[in-house]
Amino acid sequence: MHKNLKFQAVLLAGLLLEAGAAGAAQVRLKTIAQIKGVRENQLIGYGLVVGLNRTGDTERVLSTIQSVTNMLLQFGVKILPDQANYMQQNPYSLQNNSYMMQNITKNVAAVMVTAQLPPLLKSGDKIDVTASSIGDARSLQGGTLLMTPLQGPDGQVYAVAQGPLAVGGFTDNTGEFPLIQTSQTTVGRVPSGALVEREVPSTFVDNNTISVLLDHPDFGQASLVTQALNQQFGQPVAAAVDGDQIDVKIPYNYQENVVDFLAAVEDTQVMTDSPANRVVVNERTGTVVLGQDVRIDAVAIAHGNLRLVIKKTTQVTRDAVFGHDELTHTTTVSASDTGKQGNLVVMPEGATLMDLVTAINTVGATPRDLISILQAIKEAGALHAELSII
Helix, strand or coil, X not given: CHHHHHHHHHHHHHHCCHHHHHCCCEEEHHHCEEECCCCCEEEEEEEEEECCCCCCCCCCCHHHHHHHHHHHHHCCCCCCHHHHHHHHHCCCCCCCCHHHHHHHHCXXXXXXXXXXXXXXXXXXXXXXXXXXXXXXXXXXXXXXXXXXXXXXXXXXXXXXXXXXXXXXXXXXXCCCCCCEEXXXXXXXXXXXXXXXXXXXXXXXXXXXXXXXXXXXXXXXXXXXXXXXXXXXXXXCCEEECCCCEEEEECCHHHCCCHHHHHHHHHCCEEECCCCCCEEEEECCCCEEECCCCCEECCEEEECCCEEEEEEEEEEEEECCCCCCEEEEEEEEEEEEECCCCCCEEEECCCCEHHHHHHHHHHCCCCHHHHHHHHHHHHHCCCECCEEEEC
């Protein structure tokens, strides 16, 4: 775990851009904003995955049994009335039909199919879909998704999915071991597995005006975008409504060619406002993402058997050429593991979180130790950054 945390700290330090340290950078507008009305839509559907190697739903999942029965009826395969009545009246007493039920369900799994419908797609385009088991199937490995209509929030069918699943994990049921499994095997994807059947109308022009929506609403950034657009087109075409939306009038020379105008808007170079410091924590994986300039106030921390001391010292050095004295501020970091419980970690005001990471690395603490410390510092009001837990 010590190596993992050290690797993360080195990697994160390497990812810090000079532009971020300078406080601003110039980017294309399309990287920080989107056009109102041009958006993705979520789709969902219920389907069956067949062809499993006896890793599908068991006879306890009655919805799968009913789904298979309904599907077979569409192809003229009927279950005898006495079998159907027995299945309906005795769902948990299937001794006489156990062989039939096992063969129906072991190779089939009920799944929920989800997809993202990107904007501007036309009928016949293809999108990826994800199938997730909703029964007690052990694995979807090797299965094929049967034709599944995908609906939007309005209940209309916008795409139809079908095809073989790609499962990242692996499951093997052998005689020596009850179950050997790596990674997740009850979720799979069908790349380009759905055909778009219905187009979603995109209305992005209203009274010769389009609206630009910032990905991260901010009044300062909205002002910068407005200035850049007015400079780009040489006239006051843009006006900020609030910290999220900027309305842009389509100039007369672009009214017959809106596509070129949208392309010019998205390609506009914009200065980015200095982002607020943020620390992102993923408790499930133990990942911490932080900037090197995030600072904390003076605070004392007790965490397990860790003992960290981070302090600043001032040194006076003499210039050999000009002969004048200079003050040099240096930060020294020392850390130790005393083996005792409840040692205090003293952090002076102005210390950075990278100082804290460096100190924790030296004693071989885990990423989860750092996560716990960060949460405690935030609760104490000593962290000058937004703490985002995902």
